[in-house]
Amino acid sequence: MRWDWVTTHLDDIGAATREHVVFTVVATLIGLAISFPLALVARRWRWLAAPVLSTAGILYTIPSLALFGLLTPWTGLSRTTAVIGLVTYTLLILTRNIVIGLDGVAPEVREAAAGMGFGPARRLFRIELPLALPVIVAGIRVAVVTTIGLVTVTAYIGQGGLGRLILDGLTRDFRTPLVVGALLSVALAVVADVGLAALQRRLTPWGRDQ
Amino acid sequence: MNFWSGVVEWFTSASSWEGNAGAVHRLYEHVAMSGASMLVAAALALPLGIWLGHTGRGGAIAINASNVGRAVPSFAILVLAAQVWGIGWKPAFFALVALAVPPMVTNAYVGLQGVDAEVREAARGMGMTGAQSLWRVELPVAMPVVVGGVRTAAVQVVATATLAALVAWGGLGRFIVDGTAQRDFVQVFAGAVLVAALAIVTELALAGLQRLVVPAPLRRRRPARERREPFVGLAADPQPS
Amino acid sequence: MRVRTSRPRRLAVPVVALLALAMGAAACGDGDDSSGGSSAKGSLTIGAFNFTESAVLSELYAGALRSEGYTVTIRPNLGSREVVSPALERGELDLYIGYAATDLEHYNNAAGEASADARATAERLRSRLESRGLTALEPSPAVDQNAFAVTRATADRFGLRRLSDLAPVAGQLSLGGPPECPTRPFCAPGLESKYGIRFREFKAVGLGAVANNALERGDVDVTLILSTDGGARARGFVILEDDRQLQNADNIIPVIRTQAATSEVRTILNRVSAALTTEELAELNRRVDDDKADPDAVARDWLRENGFTD
Numbered sequence: 001m002r003w004d005w006v007t008t009h010l011d012d013i014g015a016a017t018r019e020h021v022v023f024t025v026v027a028t029l030i031g032l033a034i035s036f037p038l039a040l041v042a043r044r045w046r047w048l049a050a051p052v053l054s055t056a057g058i059l060y061t062i063p064s065l066a067l068f069g070l071l072t073p074w075t076g077l078s079r080t081t082a083v084i085g086l087v088t089y090t091l092l093i094l095t096r097n098i099v100i101g102l103d104g105v106a107p108e109v110r111e112a113a114a115g116m117g118f119g120p121a122r123r124l125f126r127i128e129l130p131l132a133l134p135v136i137v138a139g140i141r142v143a144v145v146t147t148i149g150l151v152t153v154t155a156y157i158g159q160g161g162l163g164r165l166i167l168d169g170l171t172r173d174f175r176t177p178l179v180v181g182a183l184l185s186v187a188l189a190v191v192a193d194v195g196l197a198a199l200q201r202r203l204t205p206w207g208r209d210q
Numbered sequence: 211m212n213f214w215s216g217v218v219e220w221f222t223s224a225s226s227w228e229g230n231a232g233a234v235h236r237l238y239e240h241v242a243m244s245g246a247s248m249l250v251a252a253a254l255a256l257p258l259g260i261w262l263g264h265t266g267r268g269g270a271i272a273i274n275a276s277n278v279g280r281a282v283p284s285f286a287i288l289v290l291a292a293q294v295w296g297i298g299w300k301p302a303f304f305a306l307v308a309l310a311v312p313p314m315v316t317n318a319y320v321g322l323q324g325v326d327a328e329v330r331e332a333a334r335g336m337g338m339t340g341a342q343s344l345w346r347v348e349l350p351v352a353m354p355v356v357v358g359g360v361r362t363a364a365v366q367v368v369a370t371a372t373l374a375a376l377v378a379w380g381g382l383g384r385f386i387v388d389g390t391a392q393r394d395f396v397q398v399f400a401g402a403v404l405v406a407a408l409a410i411v412t413e414l415a416l417a418g419l420q421r422l423v424v425p426a427p428l429r430r431r432r433p434a435r436e437r438r439e440p441f442v443g444l445a446a447d448p449q450p451s
Numbered sequence: 452m453r454v455r456t457s458r459p460r461r462l463a464v465p466v467v468a469l470l471a472l473a474m475g476a477a478a479c480g481d482g483d484d485s486s487g488g489s490s491a492k493g494s495l496t497i498g499a500f501n502f503t504e505s506a507v508l509s510e511l512y513a514g515a516l517r518s519e520g521y522t523v524t525i526r527p528n529l530g531s532r533e534v535v536s537p538a539l540e541r542g543e544l545d546l547y548i549g550y551a552a553t554d555l556e557h558y559n560n561a562a563g564e565a566s567a568d569a570r571a572t573a574e575r576l577r578s579r580l581e582s583r584g585l586t587a588l589e590p591s592p593a594v595d596q597n598a599f600a601v602t603r604a605t606a607d608r609f610g611l612r613r614l615s616d617l618a619p620v621a622g623q624l625s626l627g628g629p630p631e632c633p634t635r636p637f638c639a640p641g642l643e644s645k646y647g648i649r650f651r652e653f654k655a656v657g658l659g660a661v662a663n664n665a666l667e668r669g670d671v672d673v674t675l676i677l678s679t680d681g682g683a684r685a686r687g688f689v690i691l692e693d694d695r696q697l698q699n700a701d702n703i704i705p706v707i708r709t710q711a712a713t714s715e716v717r718t719i720l721n722r723v724s725a726a727l728t729t730e731e732l733a734e735l736n737r738r739v740d741d742d743k744a745d746p747d748a749v750a751r752d753w754l755r756e757n758g759f760t761d
Contacts, residue, residue, distance in 0.1 A: 149283030
């Protein structure tokens with residue numbers, strides 16, 4: 001381990017970390033943007049729920065290396081390819097948790113809201129979503145942490161965030177960038193997990209477990 | 211020859227399956243590695259988790275173990291393991307064991323803790339010692355949740371073993387890594403299909419086992435919402451590979 | 452009935468603000484795909500393979516271009532030629548630094564046109580590239596070919612000095628190399644067709660220091676190395692002589708999109724090629740692989756010593 005390398009490459013490390021965070025945030029946001037309507041569709045037409053979740057589930061089992069590799073002839077060694085792959089892996093968790101969260105709202109609450117004259121849209125946004133938020137945030141937490149891990153793999157298609165440091169270390173047989181990249185990606189994931197867990201707890205003021 | 215006919219041809223030609231680089235051998239490597247690491251991980255995780263759950267100690271650690279474990283990027287663990295153990299099967303094995311332990315510890319703990327206090331008291335009331343209560347009453351009741359942890363760990367291991375091909379190991383990931391390097395997308399796709407199939411089979415088999423270990427007296431039809439997998443606080447979500 | 456929406460609502464605003472900030476950062480993020488600022492002379496993107504020498508070469512040529520006012524972005528560790536070449540054809544890259552004979556056999560689907568004559572090989576390469584909107588510049592006198600190495604112990608045990616010595620014993624040995632070796636004409640298939648060498652097994656250990664480690668540890672018995680690999684020599688490996696001339700003129704040669712190859716760009720790149728020697732390249736590689744120096748640092752030194760920069 002060469003600590004002098006670390007001190008002379010702080011800007012590289014910083015850039016890699018920034019790239020890692022940006023990929024994670026962008027992929028999670030796009031994942032939410034897609035999962036939310038998907039979840040609504042799956043709830044409205046219940047028979048669609050199984051196929052939607054199964055498809056997302058099957059996509060989830062495709063090894064990420066394969067998915068990224070198979071996309072490259074179409075979308076190149078680009079950020080687009082990375083984001084498409086990353087978003088795909090968030091869909092199962094987010095869609096499922098949004099469905100479960102919304103389902104978890106007690107029917108009495110929904111009826112009361114309807115009784116108070118809330119239309120379906122208002123009911124959704126002002127009553128059901130806020131109540132479902134803890135479960136949804138739990139899903140976001142898993143999605144974010146999973147994505148952080150997958151971003152490291154995108155190093156193999158010319159992207160990578162902290163994965164670039166890992167790949168550089170692997171290629172050159174140079175332990176320092178490899179260890180720095182690996183440890184930082186672990187740290188990033190743990191920090192995100194702890195932070196989102198805290199958010200999740202704050203959103204359950206009525207003291208639900210976890 | 212277009213892509214899809216290439217895929218069909220790959221799956222239907224004997225050369226894809228035979229030999230040291232063939233799918234059968236790779237499948238065997240993959241299953242053997244997954245099985246071996248699961249066995250070792252279970253031998254470490256289950257006694258620990260069960261004991262913690264039975265005695266009620268170390269709850270915070272046990273519950274957070276799976277959260278932290280799930281958070282850790284598997285590729286990062288793999289390359290760190292390769293720094294210690296070189297390339298080949300060793301880093302794969304140790305990394306997979308490390309990844310499989312947390313969900314099994316958490317689920318064993320939660321499962322044991324989830325046994326009704328009344329049931330435990332009844333067992334004591336019947337004159338059972340702590341150990342007897344554990345073996346004859348608590349474990350059987352907790353089994354489904356414990357097996358749930360094994361299931362999550364197993365699927366995660368099968369998926370992550372794919373990445374080990376990046377540190378010169380074999381397994382089904384070989385098709386994906388080599389295919390990517392050689393630009394042979396048929397091979398990449400075939401490898402992906404095989405891994406996905408293996409993961410799904412593993413998941414279904416252990417889900418079946420999970421249903422089987424529900425003690426007979428407790429088997430009853432539960433309403434749909436309850437039957438859905440608990441996701442909060444339990445290790446129910448494996449990482450994609 | 453008052454539903455508790457206030458707390459989540461209050462959190463929503465800062466959360467949304469944070470997300471918006473992140474999206475903004477992403478949208479105008481500099482990331483890796485730009486080296487900051489543009490210049491009047493224009494910009495080029497160089498793609499590098501996933502081994503040390505490619506990073507070094509990319510930095511050499513990039514440095515020369517930059518000193519003449521070009522903006523150059525290097526995309527390192529992209530992968531093998533099988534990955535980089537399509538990226539070049541797609542326009543994601545402007546050029547890569549290739550190897551004449553291997554590149555020729557890549558673009559002609561292993562038709563066997565490469566020879567030991569660098570000029571002729573480069574000419575044939577150019578003709579093969581034309582239809583793809585690419586061209587190749589002048590070949591450098593610096594050469595880096597595939598070679599195969601064993602440890603001294605293995606060489607003594609089996610009496611190995613030349614590649615043809617391997618043929619009778621290869622069935623007991625394992626070969627190490629990058630994942631594309633089993634399909635490359637100058638790698639495993641070439642060994643088989645030219646020398647009748649069939650190994651017991653192949654392990655994708657990679658190329659460069661990683662593969663050399665594997666050879667030293669005994670994970671593989673024979674490994675592919677690049678002939679400019681200083682580390683292999685330093686470790687005392689025996690490099691088997693290519694007595695039947697499997698390898699050909701793998702002179703360093705830039706492969707570039709015709710559109711990007713303006714006359715000034717050509718002049719600059721050709722100057723670098725002409726000035727580079729095999730020994731210098733090997734030394735640069737060694738400094739990066741063994742001393743863990745940065746490719747751009749060693750490139751800067753070479754460029755200064757050779758009058759490309761001050």
